[in-house]
Amino acid sequence: MIYNRIALFRADRGVSRRDLADAVGVNPQTIGYLERGDYSPSLELAMKIAAYFGVAIEMLFSFNPFESVADTLRRNGEGG
Structure with missing residues (x-):
């Protein structure tokens, strides 16, 4: 299995599945399947x-x- 952070990057940048799909030449459903x-x-x-x-x-x-993300922030001393 290949793990990914596509949803995290999309949310951080305010990018919709459709916008990303159009930019990389796939169907928006493909982005959902990947995520x-x-x-x-x-x-x-x-x-x-x-x-x-x-x-x-x-x-x-x-x-x-x-x-x-929470664990990363905690480990780096940046969490609440």
Whole structure:
């Protein structure tokens, strides 16, 4: 399984599924499938999504589950 943070990046940037889908040339449903983990992207699609957000592909996709945002903030001393 490939884990991703697409929904997190979309929410942070205020981007709809449709906007992202249009930008990378897929159907909005594909973005939903990716976010839920029901579909693994091709390398080309993963690279397009990473380029859209201007981040390294490893920031968006991983073979291991990502740490939660709350845990990351707590570990870095930035949490409430």
